[in-house]
Amino acid sequence: MNQPIIQCENLTRDYVNGDVVTRALRGVTFEIQTGEFVAIMGPSGSGKSTLMHVLGFLDAFTEGSYLFEGEDVRGFSEDELAKFRQDRVGFIFQAFNLLSKSTVYQNIMLPLVYGTLSIEERKKRTLNAIKEVSMEHRQNHFSNQLSGGEKQRVAIARALANEPSVIFADEPTGNLDTKTGGQILDLLAALHDQGHTIVMVTHEQEAAEYASRIIGMRDGLIESDSANGHRRRGGYSK
Numbered sequence: 001m002n003q004p005i006i007q008c009e010n011l012t013r014d015y016v017n018g019d020v021v022t023r024a025l026r027g028v029t030f031e032i033q034t035g036e037f038v039a040i041m042g043p044s045g046s047g048k049s050t051l052m053h054v055l056g057f058l059d060a061f062t063e064g065s066y067l068f069e070g071e072d073v074r075g076f077s078e079d080e081l082a083k084f085r086q087d088r089v090g091f092i093f094q095a096f097n098l099l100s101k102s103t104v105y106q107n108i109m110l111p112l113v114y115g116t117l118s119i120e121e122r123k124k125r126t127l128n129a130i131k132e133v134s135m136e137h138r139q140n141h142f143s144n145q146l147s148g149g150e151k152q153r154v155a156i157a158r159a160l161a162n163e164p165s166v167i168f169a170d171e172p173t174g175n176l177d178t179k180t181g182g183q184i185l186d187l188l189a190a191l192h193d194q195g196h197t198i199v200m201v202t203h204e205q206e207a208a209e210y211a212s213r214i215i216g217m218r219d220g221l222i223e224s225d226s227a228n229g230h231r232r233r234g235g236y237s238k
Contacts, residue, residue: 002034005034005068006031007031007066007067008055008064008065008067011051011054013050030225035196036191036197037188037189037211039228040204040212042203044203044206047221048203049201052168055168056168061074061112088164090161090165091159092169094175096151096154096175101142104138104139106127106142107154108126108154112126132191133154133156135150138150149176152184168198172202174205185232186210210232
């Protein structure tokens with residue numbers, strides 16, 4: 001059996017404010033295989049976003065173990081974690097996080113300029129990512145000229161450009177209307193069908209049903225974890 005791309009055992013995350021300790025993760029154990037589309041869902045305060053930030057090297061965990069592609073994350077320096085974020089993971093956020101005065105092309109290429117790729121390879125990956133999300137006709141437009149759905153497509157392309165091992169999507173439809181949100185979820189499902197590993201955080205059951213597996217969280221714990229044999233397509237309702 002292939003080694004899981006993500007292995008977590010008894011992960012905890014404590015936030016300390018003076019004498020008050022808030023435990024956002026209370027001992028989380030699970031694995032994700034390469035090529036899975038996993039939705040992590042739960043109500044506000046369930047720990048789902050904290051877990052994604054830990055998995056994506058945006059936050060540290062307090063106790064437990066986390067292996068990414070077989071490597072123990074705990075021993076990594078800040079520089080090593082930054083390189084992991086740069087080379088091995090892509091992020092899609094609810095708020096898009098695009099540069100408003102930069103073009104679609106420039107926004108997608110931006111993460112690539114910090115690596116060691118040649119200019120030719122950067123251009124190739126940027127154009128390939130633009131094609132993946134069907135935004136060729138808008139590549140020279142500024143991001144502040146785009147609709148919400150187009151902005152999220154650009155954000156997805158930016159996440160793809162580094163050819164990451166895992167794409168993390170944090171409430172990717174949160175700022176979109178029903179129709180557009182369904183189109184974005186269809187795009188993520190299509191990327192998964194092409195072989196991409198996707199971890200999506202959502203509080204919406206309808207969005208989670210696009211994934212091949214659904215992990216349910218509550219109060220910092222996993223309360224359910226099951227395969228989704230009836231994946232949704234073609235839009236959803238909020």
